[in-house]
Amino acid sequence: MAPQLDNYFKQVDDLQDKFIDRLREAVAIPSISSEDARRPDVVRMGHWLADQIRALGGEVELRELGPQPGREHLTLPPCLLGRYGSDPKKRNILIYGHYDVQPAAKEDGWATDPFTLTIDDKDRMFGRGSTDDKGPVLGWLNVIEAHQKAGIEFPVNLIMCFEGMEENGSEGLNDTIKAEAKKFFKDADVVCISDNYWLGTEKPCLTYGVRGCNYYSLEISGPGQDLHSGVFGGVAHEPMTDLIRVMDSLVDPDGKILVKGIADLVAPLTDDEAALYPPIAFTMDDLYQSLGSKATIHDNKNDALMHKMRYPSISLHGIEGAFSTSGAKTVIPAKVIGKFSIRTVPNMEIDEVNKLIQTHVEEAFAKLGSKNTMKFNIVHCGKWWVADPKHWNYTAAGKAVEKVFGVKPDLTREGGSIPVTLTFQDELQKNVLLLPMGSSTDMAHSINEKLDKRNYIEGTKLLGAYLHYVAEEPTN
Amino acid sequence: MAPQLDNYFKQVDDLQDKFIDRLREAVAIPSISSEDARRPDVVRMGHWLADQIRALGGEVELRELGPQPGREHLTLPPCLLGRYGSDPKKRNILIYGHYDVQPAAKEDGWATDPFTLTIDDKDRMFGRGSTDDKGPVLGWLNVIEAHQKAGIEFPVNLIMCFEGMEENGSEGLNDTIKAEAKKFFKDADVVCISDNYWLGTEKPCLTYGVRGCNYYSLEISGPGQDLHSGVFGGVAHEPMTDLIRVMDSLVDPDGKILVKGIADLVAPLTDDEAALYPPIAFTMDDLYQSLGSKATIHDNKNDALMHKMRYPSISLHGIEGAFSTSGAKTVIPAKVIGKFSIRTVPNMEIDEVNKLIQTHVEEAFAKLGSKNTMKFNIVHCGKWWVADPKHWNYTAAGKAVEKVFGVKPDLTREGGSIPVTLTFQDELQKNVLLLPMGSSTDMAHSINEKLDKRNYIEGTKLLGAYLHYVAEEPTN
Ligand SMILES: [Zn+2]
Ligand SMILES: [Zn+2]
Ligand SMILES: [Zn+2]
Ligand SMILES: [Zn+2]
Known part of the structure; x- marks a missing residue:
């Protein structure tokens, strides 16, 4: 029976101001991992996140990682290892995200203060970390809260891994994943990471590979x-x-x-893979816009996508x-x-x-x-990473997208590397899914980073729906 | 009858300590034309030089050049226009040099203070400007003084042009030369510039071209x-x-x-020109040493010289x-x-x-x-510049070299440009000669710039001898 999600969705809508306040609080902490002087703010952000999870009934360990290799006067921010639920009858979903952000200063050309979440008349929420990656990380917390408020049983056990050094080389993360693969992470059935973006602005995607x-x-x-x-x-x-x-x-x-x-x-292009590109919601105009020019090598969408992805x-x-x-x-x-x-x-x-x-x-x-x-x-x-997009982790996520957005998601690969995907896949030998919340216009790593209110709220619905579908998707 | 120079040479030898003191005084003035803060020192250097010339009986105008184009808060250092002697029966020799220097600071790695002339046990005189171009400029003053002390009649009239912006683009110089070509410089029969270097350390050269x-x-x-x-x-x-x-x-x-x-x-290589390269005192080892490596394109001296010069x-x-x-x-x-x-x-x-x-x-x-x-x-x-090395200005200089050093000079061209040569030639339509004093090891523009005592003292003899020969060389 398909999951009954209407009450959950309604609860998310009702709580949206609270969720936005949660994001506002998070954005206000300038947790820039690559600036020495901000290191205490990164640590403060880790503690704030741990407190939020504990307040929702989760268990948290802030795993200390010791001094930063090569820069021993700095202590690495802790890796947050969390757990919500431990019902042996439920599946265990490992979620990853990061609570540190890229550098930002008003003087760089920001239209608003980068550490004050500012919502404009198009419901765009500007602020450093809004889309990368505080919005998506808090999305998971919003899911828990909405379930509690709506009185809906949580469909899975969550295993959380939230790091504070992603924007600075993920120092210490690989060691933690390796060390905990057969311990803290051992029950994980699949992995879900929300730390990338849709290809465009309208249609969600599932990302199954990176170069x-x-x-x-x-x-x-x-x-x-x-x-x-x-x-x-x-x-x-x-x-x-x-x-x-x-x-x-x-x-x-x-x-x-x-x-x-x-x-x-x-690898040669199979018919199966070739069939994935034409449906992708992406036009040459999208490409010209993101490139800021028409100086593309290929003049058609399929070639351009394949050269970016495969x-x-x-x-x-x-x-x-x-x-x-x-x-x-x-x-x-x-x-x-x-x-x-x-x-x-x-x-x-x-x-x-x-x-x-x-x-x-x-x-x-x-x-x-x-x-x-x-x-x-x-x-x-x-190394590149490619997952099997026919795995039940992906089919479940596909159903969740259809439920929330009314369309089948694009199946995409990223051009740039996201090394943690490969580490989880190699160390845990489990399927890894990238399930983005933000859109192509979010300007992660640039000035005026933003997350649309729609992407945050519908994205929170999507993460919750995904957990329901992945809880009961037949394994293939 | 060949000039009788023995008394003059002896006088130069007798005065050498005084000449070195003169250079010491000049080096002590940090006349760095490319540093705003040193601009007053450049001006002070111009005045010091004018005073020296006046004390020797010369006439001097310090021609003001106004504000520096593009950097109007700075006033250009004056161009020194001088004259020594005005006997209508004598030839008029225009000499050029510069009294400004390259930047220098002990912290750059100098073994000694760059503005304190320091003589080591090999009689190398270290100091900024020693060889470029204070030594050669003072060489002309030494010539005057030695003639006076020895009671020898000065063989020519000297027209002097000493600028203070050579190391900073010679701002204002071209305009001055153009403006004075038919006025202050109008009597000049030939031009002599001492502001470059021998190809090696032993054999003097006359330089008749630059790329x-x-x-x-x-x-x-x-x-x-x-x-x-x-x-x-x-x-x-x-x-x-x-x-x-x-x-x-x-x-x-x-x-x-x-x-x-x-x-x-x-221009095709003529037999005449081809014959100039083999006698040049220069070996591949000299080249390897100045290059700091054996990574030369050519393996023989003649090819290397021609590719550097022509x-x-x-x-x-x-x-x-x-x-x-x-x-x-x-x-x-x-x-x-x-x-x-x-x-x-x-x-x-x-x-x-x-x-x-x-x-x-x-x-x-x-x-x-x-x-x-x-x-x-x-x-x-x-533009490149090439003079006729068979001109009487050159044959006179060649005789002076043979008299002082006992060898025929190399006839060379420089690889790098010295724009003032072309300006004098074009504006005055007179033969221009480059008559260097320093050697290839002097490290102009580098740390530990030096001028060997031998090059300074024998060079002073050379400049004086040149004036005697050029005074009576038959025109061709
Ligand atoms: Zn990120
Ligand atoms: Zn990022
Ligand atoms: Zn120079
Ligand atoms: Zn010079």
Whole structure:
């Protein structure tokens, strides 16, 4: 029998002012994890969140993570491990979110104070963390409260993992997940994460994959010191000339990767997967708007989506050591470091990709016949993640979306990496679902971050509905 | 009859401590023209120099140049216009030099205080401005004093032009030269400038040419703002990818210029000119040492010298707007500006070169098929200069070198531009000679700038001898 959710939905509507007050309180705490001076506010935010959960009857441990590696004068904010309900007859749903936020200051160009939730006449709620990720985290708390107020039995047991370092490399999180995989997290049947966004503004999506990222640097050096181009131009092998040629050999301006062997690693497109893209509510105009330009490589939606979601790409980010400020300087830089990265997709294995890239740049450099020297360096690698979108975790979420929004959700993948998805999947061996609350226009990480009131309130309904559906979805 | 110089040389030797004291006084005035706070010191230096010349019986005007263009709160240091002697039977030699210096601070890594002349056990005199250009300027004053003390008639009339803004773009100088070409400078028969360096440490040179420099920027933009490479990699035309390809199309790693038509503009090598390079006292080891590396394009001295002195070169200096600091940032920069320049040589006309470069980059960009936009910008252009090394000004200087040092000087060109040479030649239509005093190891513009006592004292002899020879050299 389909879950009866009308009372719950009505309760959410009735409580919406209270839920907005909860978000206002949270936004007011400037829990910026990447600024030393704000670290006490991050900790305060963790305690505030723990208090909220305890007030709703949940059990909470604020797990201390010790000093921050490499910056030992700072103590990491605690990882909140919580539990709501422990009925052995119910499924256990592990939810993840983060209570820290990106930096923000009025001077950066915010129209309103970033730490004062400000609602405009279009019901847009502006404030740092509104959509990333305080709104979604509080959504789960709202779900609990609405159930209590409506007198509806909670359909599952919740296992909570809310960290305070997501915007600063998630320091300490992987260790906690590994350590608790067979302890605190051991009963989890599936994982649900609400920390990303719809592709557009109208249609919800379920996200079942993200690309990985291998980041490289390429150091070319020769002269003992920076040189004057008048004195040495034409005489010395210039590291910049060498580097530009090697970087140029990686990718064409139309995005085609020129590294031999990469294309062979990419999983072929199946008919099943191909069928996922056309229904997605996304237009080239949406893309032009988010890009702020019409300079797209592809002229049709399906190609654009597939290249964002399921094909690799190489970006050239910049060059360290060369002349990089305004004006004109006639320098021949003695040492330059090119930075580039490749976005990876199934079935590109990190080591295999690294080997192909290294072979390519070493061959490209050898071809130059330069007497300079090159050092290839792997800066960091994060693997892609893809879940099975036919898993009962996803079909349950799909039903919840249809119930709340009246449409079938888009099944999407993200272009950028969200490393925690892979960690949960690998360590717990459970299906992981990304169930976003905010929309594409929310400007997470930018000035004027916001969450629409509709997304917050209907999103709270969605999270609750999901728990009801996932509680009784047949396993497949 | 060859000039009788023995008494003069002996007098220079006898006065050397006094000459060193003169340099010590000058170095003690931190006349840094590019630092606002030091501007009064530059002016003080101009007045000190004027007083010295007046004390020797010269006439001096400190020509005020008004406020500094673009930085009107600063007054330009005066241009010193001086004259020593006005015998209508004698030749008039115009000498140029500068009394301002590069920035210097002990904290930059100087072994000694940069504004205290410090002589070590190898008779190296360390101090900012010692070799660039206070030593050479005072060399002319030493010549006057030694003649007076020895009771030798001064062989020529000196017209002096000593500026105080050379290290900061020579603001105001061109206007002064133009304005005075037919007035204060009208009697000048030839010009002599002592403001460069020997190629090595043992053998003096006469410098008869410098390369020019056209500097360009290439701006490529597309996205409305910086993008995340995870979200837009493979979807957007990336300005960096476009720019790297266009920059790569300009020059090969072995220095070969790939811009069509440039090679055709270069004056062919005549047998006469080719014969000038082999005798030059310069070895590949000298080059390796100054480069701090063996990463030279050419393996033999003659090719290396010709590519430094008489062939054009393109250098890629850097990229503004891309990621340029340490670390790893997965940004797709929205707008990047590539900076590059070409060193020009006879017979490359500025406008012709600009046209070839512009055509090349526009064709290279069109080939990309990118939807980004490119803007080509000419930042600044300075023309090459070449004088006739067979002119009597040069043959006279060559005899002076042989008299003082016992060797024929190398005839060299500089790789980097010295714009004032061209201005004097164009405005006065007189032969210009560069007659350096310091050596290749003097570290002008670097920390630990020095002038060897030998170069200062023998250099003073050389400047005086030059005046005697140029006074009576047959015109050709
Ligand atoms: Zn987030
Ligand atoms: Zn975030
Ligand atoms: Zn200088
Ligand atoms: Zn100078």
